[in-house]
Amino acid sequence: MPEQNATVPNWLNPVEMKAWRSYIIASRRLLEALDNDLEGHDLSMPDYEVLAALSDAPDRKMRMSELAEIGLLSRSRLSHRMKVMEKAGWVKREACPSDKRGYFAVMTPKGWKAIVSAAPAHVESVRLRFLDHLSKEDQASLFVIFSRMEEAFRGESSCE
């Protein structure tokens, strides 16, 4: 970090620095590892999340925009991704009768099979890579901390 003191910047002290660095490194590695673990099932994390969201939805279908929101994807990104997932046969699109601008993403039986076969391994991987490092108390306090953070971001989401 360069030093400078135009308005006396308030650099991170060693404790803060360590917290921040360990967080940033571990969180990247975590995402990487989860993605790798999923690769065996030919799924990426975003694809998995889209399928997981659909699998929980009534009739396994959901409006594009809702899906984008849940999956933390921009509309555009979801749209591009859907083209690929549709080609893979996991989902299809269906016009929405009540709003003619809208579409439903609908999970196909093949998509269902894909997520059913990937889910146990993915959950296992979330445990192994994340939850297993946390005691019950850690889990509770992480939840508090990150909910607070999440709350703070509410309203300025950049994936619309």
Place this chain on the structure above:
Amino acid sequence: MPEQNATVPNWLNPVEMKAWRSYIIASRRLLEALDNDLEGHDLSMPDYEVLAALSDAPDRKMRMSELAEIGLLSRSRLSHRMKVMEKAGWVKREACPSDKRGYFAVMTPKGWKAIVSAAPAHVESVRLRFLDHLSKEDQASLFVIFSRMEEAFRGESSCE
């Protein structure tokens, strides 16, 4: 999440689920927000980290591979990124005399100016978006948790 019980998958219980979801959502938003905050200085997070690492190195220069490791970038990605950063005038490359395969990434005065002007705002943004949500004790326990996670990933880094 679909249900299935081939080998009785051990789904997440509500506490685990909440910890996991809040973590994954907040951590994505955090990265997004930090990137946005940096945008005003025409830097992305990876660029910032590369410059920050260089600015701390002796002579503000560093071997490409070391830089890649610190910045959590693959060699290839760093190489591509360097081309851009070089064009922007922040860094240049310099052959390594002792190992003729190797290169140094060297920070230019312009690069120094860029990071000096971005750093205070970035640090402020790390505080605002992350550290401010954490008490001293939270910081310490996060550090313990994520160091442990980081440790577990050691050796299977996919950015070589």
Place this chain on the structure above:
DNA sequence: GATAAGTAGTTGAAGGTTCAACGTCTTGGC
């Protein structure tokens, strides 16, 4: 000291993501 194996770094192609612009439809105000 020759050779095999490994390391440093780059490259191009394939694929993913973002951004701004667009067409289509809905909604609210008059």
Place this chain on the structure above:
DNA sequence: GCCAAGACGTTGAACCTTCAACTACTTATC
């Protein structure tokens, strides 16, 4: 009803990342 403003979703272009292949050099082994 009409019109402006907004929401839904898609598109293409620009950009970024990954992956595998490659060159050039170094190291280890014999």
